[in-house]
Amino acid sequence: MMRKATNWTITVLIALGSLLILFPLYMTISIALKNPEEMALSIFSLPTGLHFENFRNAIEATNFFNALKNSMVITISSVVFILLTNSMVAYAIARNMKDKFFKVLYFYFISAMFIPFQIIMLPVVKVTTDFHMNNIVGLIILYVVYGLAFNIFVYVGYIRSIPIELEEAATMDGASTWGTYWKIIFPLLAPISATIGILSCLSTWNDFMLPLILLGDQNSYTLPLVQYVFQGQFGTDFNLAFASYLLALTPMVIVYLFAQKWIIGGITQGAIKS
Amino acid sequence: MAKRRIAFYLMTVPALLLFFTFHTFPAIQGIFYAFTNWDGFSESYDFVGFKNFVNIFKDENVINSYVFTFKYAIVVTILINVLSLLIALGLNAKIKFKNFFRGVYFLPNILSVLIVGFIFNYLFSNVFTIWGAKLGSEFLSQNILGNADWAWIGIVIVAVWQGIAFNTILYLAGLQTIPRDLYEASNLDGAGKFREFISITFPLLASFFTINMVLAMKSGLMVFDQIIALTGGGPGRSTQSIALLIYTGGFQGGEFAYQSANAVIYFIVIIVISALQLKFLQKREMDM
Amino acid sequence: MMKKVIKPFLAGVLAISLLSACGNNGNSEGASGDKVQIEFFQNKAEAKATFDKLITKFNEANPTIKVTQVNPPDAETVLKTRVAKKDIPDVVGIGATDTYSTLSKSGLFEDFTNDPLIKNIQPAYLDMLKSMTGLTEMNGIPFSTNANGVIYNKAIFKELNLTIPKTWDEFIAVAQKVKDSGQNAFYLTLKDAWTTLPMFNPLESNIVGLDFFAQRAAGTVTFKDTYREVAEKQLKLLEFAQKDVFGKGYNDGNTAFAKGESAMYMQGVWAIPEIQKANPAIELGVFPFPSTNESTKNKLVSGVDTLLTVAKSSKHKEEAKKFVAFLTQPDNVKQYISEQKAFSAVTGVTQDDASVTDLKESFESGNLIDFADHYIPAGMKVETIFQEFLQKKDIDAYLTKLDTEWDKVTDRK
Numbered sequence: 001m002m003r004k005a006t007n008w009t010i011t012v013l014i015a016l017g018s019l020l021i022l023f024p025l026y027m028t029i030s031i032a033l034k035n036p037e038e039m040a041l042s043i044f045s046l047p048t049g050l051h052f053e054n055f056r057n058a059i060e061a062t063n064f065f066n067a068l069k070n071s072m073v074i075t076i077s078s079v080v081f082i083l084l085t086n087s088m089v090a091y092a093i094a095r096n097m098k099d100k101f102f103k104v105l106y107f108y109f110i111s112a113m114f115i116p117f118q119i120i121m122l123p124v125v126k127v128t129t130d131f132h133m134n135n136i137v138g139l140i141i142l143y144v145v146y147g148l149a150f151n152i153f154v155y156v157g158y159i160r161s162i163p164i165e166l167e168e169a170a171t172m173d174g175a176s177t178w179g180t181y182w183k184i185i186f187p188l189l190a191p192i193s194a195t196i197g198i199l200s201c202l203s204t205w206n207d208f209m210l211p212l213i214l215l216g217d218q219n220s221y222t223l224p225l226v227q228y229v230f231q232g233q234f235g236t237d238f239n240l241a242f243a244s245y246l247l248a249l250t251p252m253v254i255v256y257l258f259a260q261k262w263i264i265g266g267i268t269q270g271a272i273k274s
Numbered sequence: 275m276a277k278r279r280i281a282f283y284l285m286t287v288p289a290l291l292l293f294f295t296f297h298t299f300p301a302i303q304g305i306f307y308a309f310t311n312w313d314g315f316s317e318s319y320d321f322v323g324f325k326n327f328v329n330i331f332k333d334e335n336v337i338n339s340y341v342f343t344f345k346y347a348i349v350v351t352i353l354i355n356v357l358s359l360l361i362a363l364g365l366n367a368k369i370k371f372k373n374f375f376r377g378v379y380f381l382p383n384i385l386s387v388l389i390v391g392f393i394f395n396y397l398f399s400n401v402f403t404i405w406g407a408k409l410g411s412e413f414l415s416q417n418i419l420g421n422a423d424w425a426w427i428g429i430v431i432v433a434v435w436q437g438i439a440f441n442t443i444l445y446l447a448g449l450q451t452i453p454r455d456l457y458e459a460s461n462l463d464g465a466g467k468f469r470e471f472i473s474i475t476f477p478l479l480a481s482f483f484t485i486n487m488v489l490a491m492k493s494g495l496m497v498f499d500q501i502i503a504l505t506g507g508g509p510g511r512s513t514q515s516i517a518l519l520i521y522t523g524g525f526q527g528g529e530f531a532y533q534s535a536n537a538v539i540y541f542i543v544i545i546v547i548s549a550l551q552l553k554f555l556q557k558r559e560m561d562m
Numbered sequence: 563m564m565k566k567v568i569k570p571f572l573a574g575v576l577a578i579s580l581l582s583a584c585g586n587n588g589n590s591e592g593a594s595g596d597k598v599q600i601e602f603f604q605n606k607a608e609a610k611a612t613f614d615k616l617i618t619k620f621n622e623a624n625p626t627i628k629v630t631q632v633n634p635p636d637a638e639t640v641l642k643t644r645v646a647k648k649d650i651p652d653v654v655g656i657g658a659t660d661t662y663s664t665l666s667k668s669g670l671f672e673d674f675t676n677d678p679l680i681k682n683i684q685p686a687y688l689d690m691l692k693s694m695t696g697l698t699e700m701n702g703i704p705f706s707t708n709a710n711g712v713i714y715n716k717a718i719f720k721e722l723n724l725t726i727p728k729t730w731d732e733f734i735a736v737a738q739k740v741k742d743s744g745q746n747a748f749y750l751t752l753k754d755a756w757t758t759l760p761m762f763n764p765l766e767s768n769i770v771g772l773d774f775f776a777q778r779a780a781g782t783v784t785f786k787d788t789y790r791e792v793a794e795k796q797l798k799l800l801e802f803a804q805k806d807v808f809g810k811g812y813n814d815g816n817t818a819f820a821k822g823e824s825a826m827y828m829q830g831v832w833a834i835p836e837i838q839k840a841n842p843a844i845e846l847g848v849f850p851f852p853s854t855n856e857s858t859k860n861k862l863v864s865g866v867d868t869l870l871t872v873a874k875s876s877k878h879k880e881e882a883k884k885f886v887a888f889l890t891q892p893d894n895v896k897q898y899i900s901e902q903k904a905f906s907a908v909t910g911v912t913q914d915d916a917s918v919t920d921l922k923e924s925f926e927s928g929n930l931i932d933f934a935d936h937y938i939p940a941g942m943k944v945e946t947i948f949q950e951f952l953q954k955k956d957i958d959a960y961l962t963k964l965d966t967e968w969d970k971v972t973d974r975k
Contacts, residue, residue, distance in 0.1 A: 011369040017361060018378040020434070025381075027401065028393050043401060085289065092285040105286060112297055114548050116496065118520045119537040122314070122530055122646075123300035123307065129647040145292045176484040177281035206386040208499050213525075216649045218632050224386045228502070229634050231392070238396060245389045252384045260377045263384075267440075271482070300940055311974065315645040316668050333970060334963075399753070399809055412604075417809020420753045422953045508755050510950025511943070526639035527645065527941035528664060533972050 032243040039239065054243035062244055066219065067226040068251060074136055074222060075204045076160045080141040082200050083193050086147055090155030091181050095164070106156060112149035117209070125213055134216045142214070143204050151196050154270070159185065195270025198263050205252060223248045307534040314530030326535035335511055336536055339519045341544075342512065346426055347494030350433045354490045355483070358438040362445035363471075376446070383439035391503025394432045395419070400502075401490050422512040429500050429513060437493070441486045448482035449475070484555040491551065495544065516540050574656045597628045598881045603644075603800035604655035605637035606868065608832050612901045613655075619771040620888050627652075627881045638940070650873040655705065658932075660940040662702065663695045671701040671871040672879065679703055679890055687866050687907045690932050693968050697797060701871055705890060706899055706905035708867035709848070709921050710830045710933065713837070716845040718745065718825040726849045726920065737802040747802035747859040749824035751815035758948035759935050760797055760828045764851035765792045775937040778968060785964035793957045795853070799828070800952060808953060820844055820893045832867070834917055835859035835905040848895070849920045861931040862924035867904055941971040 028168040031039070032054055058064065080242050089109075096102035162185070170180045208224045215221060221229065227248055231241075256263060308326055312319035330336050365376050399417045404413025418428040421481070456474055476483075498517040501507060507514035507522070514522075516536070524533035603614060610633045617629045632651065634640045638661040650670060656662055665671065668692065674680055680688065680700060687704040695701070712733075722743055727733040737747035748821060751757045766774075769791050777783045800807065812833075815827060819827040820841035827833070828915075831848060838844065850862040872882045872888060888894065895911045898904065905913045913922075924930060938944045947967060951960035 005368070006370055007368050010364050010367045011371075012363070014369055015377050016355075017364075017460065018375055019379050021378055021382060024390075024393055024397060024435070027397060032395075043404070052890065078460065088285050089289045092282040096282055101391070102282070102286070105290060108290075109293065112293075114545055115297075115301060116517075116537070116540055116544050117532075118496075118517050119541045120297060120300040121520065122524045122534055122537070123303035123648055124296065127300050129649065132515045134647055136648060141292070142296055143291075145296050148289060148293055163730060171278075177278045177285075181285075202384055206384075208386070208388045208502075209521075213521075216644055216647065218630075218634075224388045227389055231635050238400075241392070242396075247394060248389055249385055249413075252386075253381075256381065256384050260380075261373075264376065264380055264443055267443050268450070271444045271447040271485075272451055313664075315642065315665070315670070329970070329974065334966075350688070382921045399811070399814065403809065416806040417753065420806065420808030420810070422950060505753075506755070507750070508946060508949055509953055510755075510946050512950070522639060522943075523941070526636075527943070527971075528642070529941055529974060530643075531644070 032246040058244035086151040094156045094159035194266040312531045352492040358441035366449040382436040387499040396445040422509045601651040603651035652876040666701040702869035704866045704902040710863040712828040729855045746804040746824040750803040750807040753811040755945040755949040767931040768853035786961040864930040865933040
């Protein structure tokens, strides 16, 4: 294979395009660090004195650490339970596709991908109320259950590409179905679980609609919900508002900075495999 | 063997029950309420037959929300796919700092849609207007979100800014599956870059194109967060999406039953579109 | 290897979820420790800080009760959502709006008809509530009232030698003079649909009158035949506003008016604290919106801004009522209205702030009229119809739309 020289035209175009992506984020950081007087001089310039008090006020006003804790509990629990349970359901289905029950089940789950959330949005509020699930635990259960449609579709496809001989050997050795799933299948699913884990993590962390309609107690609000709730109170203080936005965006950005390769790699892998 | 079957049932039945309770049952309930006049909080309600459905077809607000949502979803889908394919091609070319740029282009995907919307809301009213004024344009010096005819473009801009990230990565994944030697062969033939794209790259990306079109279209049709953050559905009702209409009408307007009927119709529309889209795109994939 | 890592991790996650589950249950049961938890839900973002101060005072005086405030945006939607969830806050503070009236009719709130607290409330406001809901029960206690007029910048009025207009023609003449001087007469914030209401309410109440809505419901009148003057005047006001009226929101307007970017600002008195926050030195006043050319006919739009009520489903009604009684004590009402520039529904408490002295006359003479938009079904989202009309400027289409939307929404019931 021959080595081609760097294509500078494309490099410059790509660099210019990335400025369009970065500009709003630059504005967010710079507004968050300014005070109203500096804003009046120029909105674009770099902040002169760093006004970290914006952050202190934002943390206080929105009870930031509480929301952060809620978002983390919800996201981590949802992802863990999604990976464990959804893959297990998919395993049972994938290995019994000849059985009518499991075949119907498969199409039942994946057909839900086509049902717009809006149709269940209003009644689900009633149902969750009847089960006293208008709280963080209820939210986690819903994320795990709603994940089934897409995740079973992905997992079943992947599991069917795993040769069944491995399991048969294990069964011969006396392993139970549970043991086979846990010791043989689950580890083999690691690459696709990484993809599903990343996607579920991002969508749960940033979800707004389900917490909005479900959570009643202000102490259990998630980060995006808190930003929505405090819009009114930020009033004319844009610096405070932006400090709060920046704080809410930061945790995921930090994760991304450290795990960027892994996150993009996971999605790329998933895309090629499925 | 019976033990194995029991285990398989134990693995699936709890999920089935939960899924039925929290997904299928509410969906059925929604369909049930669509035939009543329940407002969402009263103790009692009556059956009204198909009255809600008939009213929906006569309701200008509902029709507007469909027009807006589809106009928006189609434009966003096309823009996202064109731009992310271009970016993916660029990122796949021989460029400097490839990993850095890839990281930058994917960044918007990890950010909360709602918060990005709030940030752009500010930029539209306080930053872009300054640029517009500097350019001396009367039109550009006004907040686009305040203009009933153009506000939807503002929402498109934000959705595209954020939406290209994910599709770019998928296209990039697709490009990496294309074997290098195919290009080398065409290089020998002296095929132009554009021809190379049309005859080699794009056909091999077909399945990724299908996925990306479906994904972008789906999220376009569900648009909610951006609108809450940017316009709240205004000015007037010009940017009221179907999702927003069902939410505000259903919870705020005391139209629980009426909006349930709207949701049922929306469900049917989505099913038809999904079926058509898959059929059309997959057929084209085969033809290539 | 995998197992070793995952098991403790899983246990940890489970523990966290269980803990948060307990936490939540604790809250909904209303007993964290030995304190009774009372949730106070109110809809005014501007008033959050003031209520917080009063709540602190109450919590200190009542060590066995803990009141917490909830103040979400789009509060009426949130409240209805919570009603659908049968999770009604213990104490609710909202305006006397269509939402209040619908929820009252659904029988969700306590009946205060025979409650001693009622005796301290100005009868005019009790009547307003009754005529709104059409119920014999009193499901809420009027707490504070507001006024919807024209806020003006005294410095600009002085500089241009302007006097407070008493009639519509004078009003337009004043606006024209400001415009001729190269300044903005009004600052409009039409990106936020609800800010069309402070212009609409005085026009409708004074020109058409509130009886219209009952007649419209009976089908004897239409918007098309009755509303032309209102529509024309709504449009007229646009001529004197700043550029990009549809690109600016309420917050932008408060800041801009505070910076002296317009001579007048058609808003309720609730905007005054926000304006003063942005510029504490501003000298401003408020005058009643002169809707017609007969100055005696121009009543000040004033209604119940916040009423307090207790949910029938509350597990701690006694404590909830204690909190309501606390808020309606004259000294607390006084604190609230002076910080909020509101007016009191409780007899004997007066608003003496210099910025609102021009309204005193209207209050004393009882020359008041209620908010018109509170009589329009919330499902119509009438403010979005106003917003669209002001942009499209088509009077006939607008009036037709008001009629069709009204019929549509009432037909759904």
